[in-house]
Amino acid sequence: MATVFFLSPAEQELILASVVSQPAKNFFSLATQPPITVRLISGGGSDRRFFRVIKEGESMILMVSPPGDRDFAFYLETGELLRSLKIGVPEFYQVIRNEEAIFMEDLGEESLYSRIKSGIRESELIFWYQKVLEVLVEIQLEGAKRCLAYPLLRERVFDYATLRWETNYFRENFLERFCGILIPDKFGLDKEFAALAEKVAAEPLYFIHRDFQSQNLMIKDEQIRIIDFQGARRGLLQYDLASILKDAYVVLSDETRNKLLEFYLEKLKEKGVVISDQEHFCEMFVLAGLQRNMQA
Incomplete structure (x- = not known):
């Protein structure tokens, strides 16, 4: 059973304003009654930030996307789709579209x-x-x-274009920049990557x-x-x-x-x-x- 939404509209606004106005800060203790603590728990592999919001022993997660995050709409739509299939995604308690933020169910820390x-x-x-x-x-x-x-x-x-973007990113950012590998035959490597993308993209x-x-x-x-x-x-x-x-x-x-x-x-x-x-x-x-x- 998901936690009930325990924040008032004023508390939501205060929390969101705090994390948006001070993006470098990873811990907030808000002087509300009762007090609310907000702690950064993950930045993940993107600019999306996740905070654990705690009030009187109850907790939920606040996700804040960067401005113009193209994946925010996909996140909402995918969550709705998977929830309709009874797949265990977090419940969305409150979606603040103009700030690209979501208060959602806390799934805990055990993966x-x-x-x-x-x-x-x-x-x-x-x-x-x-x-x-x-x-x-x-x-x-x-x-x-x-x-x-x-x-x-x-x-x-x-599709093919997305698959090729991934392999190009891998070559440029991992092989060349991170590993410092000088690739003698980039054309040949790209040809292999193109063949891989064609096969993968052709599947049902x-x-x-x-x-x-x-x-x-x-x-x-x-x-x-x-x-x-x-x-x-x-x-x-x-x-x-x-x-x-x-x-x-x-x-x-x-x-x-x-x-x-x-x-x-x-x-x-x-x-x-x-x-x-x-x-x-x-x-x-x-x-x-x-x-x-x-x-x-």
């Missing part, structure tokens, strides 16, 4: 990543990953049907989260909850599957990954999606993982 890193048995790891894959199948298949009714998401596709379209990894999967009340879904779009099945099974943060053994792949394919089959060419499916799983890990 799938932190649960695994705390030390769990193999059987428990398999249990949690199977729960995650059940949620993923629901997002991919039911989301693909439902997203066509959402104007922004209907037009947002993981489902609905994907696009950053479906262990740090974006929270555990609250022993249920899987999902955050950071502003990049969601239509794309190939194997992309999110590779994101979680070839996660940069949690390395699975080949044996475990293969067990989970079999479980995933069985769940697809139960939903009426039969993968007749498993060799092609596995090839695209490898290619999607390559594309994904260049983006991550």
Whole structure:
């Protein structure tokens, strides 16, 4: 059960004004009655900021987007879509569109990543990953049907241009700038990246989260909850599957990954999606993982 919205309109306005007017400050103690504390908890990989707001032992999250954030509208629409599918995204208590901010449910601090890193048995790891894959199948298949009714998401596709933007960014910013690698044959490398993008973009379209990894999967009340879904779009099945099974943060053994792949394919089959060419499916799983890990 989500926390009830416990802030008055005046308190909302005061909190939002405080964090917007002092963006470098990461902690506020507001002299209200009762007092309210506001603490920066994450800046993530973008300019979006997340604060935990606490009043009388109750908490919620305030997300503040930078001005003109193109993903803000996608975040709202994706949240609405996933909530309609009974997927465990945070409840939105109050949306302040002119400030591109949302007061939302606090899902706590335990992610799938932190649960695994705390030390769990193999059987428990398999249990949690199977729960995650059940949620993923629901997002991919039911989301693909439902997203066509959402104007922004209907037009947002993981297409060739987006895939090439990712690999160009990887080459320029990671290989050349960060690693300092001098690439002797940029034309040849770009040709390989173009071939990769063509294959990935040619696959049937489902609905994907696009950053479906262990740090974006929270555990609250022993249920899987999902955050950071502003990049969601239509794309190939194997992309999110590779994101979680070839996660940069949690390395699975080949044996475990293969067990989970079999479980995933069985769940697809139960939903009426039969993968007749498993060799092609596995090839695209490898290619999607390559594309994904260049983006991550």
